[in-house]
Amino acid sequence: MKICVLMKQVPDKDAALKINATGLGIDTSDLTFVTNESDSYALEEALLLKEAHGGEVVVCTLGADSSLQVVKDALSKGADRGLFLRDDAFDNLDILSLSKVFAAALKDENLDLIFSGLQSDDVGNGQLGLLIAEHLNTSHASLVMETEMVGDSVIKAKRELESGWFQWTELDFPASLTIQSGINTPRYASLRGIMMMKKKTIDTKSAEDLGLNLTPQTSTTKMYIPEKTKETVYVDGTTDEIVSKLVDIFANDIKVL
Numbered sequence: 259m260k261i262c263v264l265m266k267q268v269p270d271k272d273a274a275l276k277i278n279a280t281g282l283g284i285d286t287s288d289l290t291f292v293t294n295e296s297d298s299y300a301l302e303e304a305l306l307l308k309e310a311h312g313g314e315v316v317v318c319t320l321g322a323d324s325s326l327q328v329v330k331d332a333l334s335k336g337a338d339r340g341l342f343l344r345d346d347a348f349d350n351l352d353i354l355s356l357s358k359v360f361a362a363a364l365k366d367e368n369l370d371l372i373f374s375g376l377q378s379d380d381v382g383n384g385q386l387g388l389l390i391a392e393h394l395n396t397s398h399a400s401l402v403m404e405t406e407m408v409g410d411s412v413i414k415a416k417r418e419l420e421s422g423w424f425q426w427t428e429l430d431f432p433a434s435l436t437i438q439s440g441i442n443t444p445r446y447a448s449l450r451g452i453m454m455m456k457k458k459t460i461d462t463k464s465a466e467d468l469g470l471n472l473t474p475q476t477s478t479t480k481m482y483i484p485e486k487t488k489e490t491v492y493v494d495g496t497t498d499e500i501v502s503k504l505v506d507i508f509a510n511d512i513k514v515l
Contacts, residue, residue, distance in 0.1 A: 259313030259410075261304040262341075262364060264374040264386065265297040265332060267325040271379060282478050293328050296375030300437040302444040303405060304373050305336045311407055314338045316367065320348055320359060326460070333455040334447035340460035347465040347472065353381075355472045357389035362468040365394060371413065372434040376401060387436035397429040400436045 269275065270290040278285040304315045317332040319325050320343035329340035343363055351359070364372065372391075377384035384400075391398035403424065404416035411431045418438055419425055429435075447455075465471065493503045509515040 259307070259311055259370050260316070260368065261307065261313060261371040261373060262316045262318055262367060262369050263297070263301045263304045263332065263337070264360065264372065264390075265301060265317055265319050265328050266294040266375070266378050267291045267319065267321050267328045268294045268378055268380040277481050277483070281480055281482065283481060291324055291327075293331060294375050294378050294380075296377065296379075296437060296439045297328075298375075298444040299439050299441050300373040300375050300435075301332050301335065301337065302442045303437055304371070305445070306442065307371075307405065307407065308336075313370075316341060316369075318343065318360065318363065320344070320356065329460055330455055331447060333458045333460075334451040335445055336451060337458075339458060342460055342462045343464075343468075344462055345464040345466075347470075350474050350477075351472060352474055352476045353383050353385050354389060355475065357386055357393060358472065359465075359468065359470060360386070361390055361393035362470055363463055364390070370411070370431040370433075372396070372432070374434070374436050376436045376438050384436070387434050391434035394432065394434070396432040396434050398434045398436075399427055399429055402435045402437050403441055405435070405441075 268291065269284070270292050273289050276285040277283070301317065307313070308315050315337040316339045317329050317337045318341040319328045323344065326342055329342055333340055341363060343359060348356070348359060372387070374387040388398055388400065399415040399417055401418040402415045403418050406414040408414050408428060412428050413431070413433055413435070414426060414428050415435055417425045417427060491507070493500050493507075495503070505515065
């Protein structure tokens with residue numbers, strides 16, 4: 259069984275975010291970066307399946323040079339191999355284009371399972387696992403709270419639904435699963451694991467290596483902190499006139515009717 263875990267480096271939740279000088283992004287010079295929370299649960303679930311049923315766990319990340327630490331941490335915890343997608347052409351891509359990058363990098367890996375965190379703590383669109391499943395023509399399950407192997411080529415997944423409901427579903431290999439936080443207890447890297455990490459392979463691939471020439475479909479024109487404003491409007495007149503003016507304000511200005 260061969261499992262790929264998609265992991266991402268994100269700013270620490272307690273970090274103070276500041277807009278950079280261009281006004282188009284976040285100033286990353288003083289930010290502390292960590293591994294995306296739900297991705298850590300996805301890695302742990304993959305490692306547990308590997309330990310119970312055998313196989314290989316490949317970790318894949320895309321990002322700046324600092325993102326390589328995410329791969330190294332995963333290898334220290336027990337993953338077997340790393341795949342680092344690094345190219346300036348990958349910066350500022352929309353989620354659909356990013357999913358095409360991952361699909362191009364993974365299409366020849368002959369994977370049985372692709373695990374990803376439910377959503378990233380920075381962008382939080384929660385679409386990557388589903389889009390990759392579409393590109394690679396695999397089955398897919400989201401909001402996975404528990405997994406269980408059924409034979410050698412079927413995985414049973416417990417999905418979280420609304421209002422406290424859950425659903426068990428069986429997926430044939432290959433499959434893409436987005437993992438919910440809390441599914442397990444992520445492990446820490448041992449000293450032995452850190453030493454063994456240095457001997458493991460990390461492959462780096464660029465846009466040219468993948469044969470990609472993608473153009474961002476979205477762009478940022480301005481990033482700013484929302485301005486806090488307050489305005490007091492006095493409405494006078496007869497009772498009928500006041501009611502008519504209030505209805506007009508609610509319907510056309512505030513748009514709550």
